[in-house]
Amino acid sequence: MAPAGKGTVYVAAGYNLDWFTRSNIHFIDYTTDHYDFTLYKVKAEDRPGLENLLEQDITVPQYSFRLGYWLNNKADLAIEINYDHVKYVMIQDQVVHMTGYFRGVYYDQDTTLIEDFIRYEHTNGANYAMLNIVKRFNIWHAPNEQHWLSAVGKAGAGFVLPRTDSFIAGHRRNDTYHVAGYVAGVDVGIRYDFLRYFFLETSMKGCIANYADVLLYGDGKASQHWLSAEYIFTLGLQAPLKL
Template identity: 40%
Template sequence: MRLVYFLSFLGVLATLSLQAQNDESGEKKKKLKGEFFFEWGYHRDTYSNSTIHFEDHKTGDYDFTLHNAKASDKPDWDHFFHTPLTVPQYVLSGGYFFNDKHDLGIEVCWNHLKYVVDDNQLLHVTGQVNEHHLDTMMVVTPDFVHFEHTNGNNYLMISLLKRVQIVHSRNEQHVLSANFRLGGGGLVPKTDSYIMGKHNDGPFRLSGYVIGVGGALRYDVFRYLFLQFGIKGSWANYTDAKLYEQGRAQHSFFSAQYILSAGFNIPTKGYKLRPTI
């Protein structure tokens, strides 16, 4: 359902922008000179260690912290051709390049990552559980804590884009460029957790914020299609991840995404390829 909402938003954005193309100013029509694009792809991710604070705000039964916990992604590629397209870690984005002298653009992007704290780690645990003080190294088993954002560790971001054209063919049917992005937005996870046997799964909710930068090498072919390989680094800060009943978790970490994607362009009527520098 969230994918439908996102696609609807992109559709409204494109419709409004195309309508603006036909607005008249005096006797002259203003023409957009850029191009819209839509992109879909898949990725692998790595994460920095994270210190995670768990607290039950209803009963006070627990208030403890796992220090420097390691986490992994979950690509779910084992049955790629037999599962929905949105099960693996994917990226969906849409945006617009203005094709001005700075060759800037704007993008709205949904990054579906998966974050799983590795089970059975030896970790430093501090705080209290059922009024028992903790300040010790211990193996954190799933019977004590299992914690993941697998549906997922979702980044909804708006980014500023910068395109640097490297080379293009004479007929403008093949273009190689480097694209850079800087943006931020909200964390919309569906957190799945077990805290001392008490299970909670979801719901989807705004649980923090994220900022990120990225770079990509993009190959446009026949003007309307493109392939892209990119790397994106982000800092995610979960301020209010939901646990069982009134339980909450807070943590932050860095992520790196390695993204392979494809997409298509929709040039506007006034679009003209800018020459290489």
């Protein structure tokens, strides 16, 4: 007997750590400002915010949320809504190559990303919202069936919902959540079910995320894409829809 059967709903929440590949970022605005330039191979980092976890709102750190439904009695196939509050922070004072126009001047040179020129981060979330198919493989269970250990694989796609905090030469914007592109990824991990209704899950997730329409000050827009790796730890609760 599986730890949960068809018709069982589960919900889980936890936190994540993230790593990003370098990204080319294109910035453009011809109306409220005058620029059209690209920064190449920009480095960025996450901002987990876990150091003061018990002293702040639990949604301030990089959190993860899962809502799923088991599709069969073996409880080895599920559909899952998967949301990760991922934070992306461009590293200040790095040197990158810049090409394009900025306020009437053409640049094709290495440039230091000082704060007076540009700050760029998705710290209210780069935010991956995905719909996943989940497959579970039983590894071990106790004779009394109160403890189960399983391998879990997930694959899915969805949209990105960033709220971008940007500053470009005196102009800042940080106010709007916005569907800016798409994300797709796979997730592999270990799940431990215990006492029928509870479970722990830890996993690694790889994604490709494309931000084609990032909002900046005025009519400004940015676009970029990256690959990311994510470590996720969640605690969950599950129960059949009909007890």
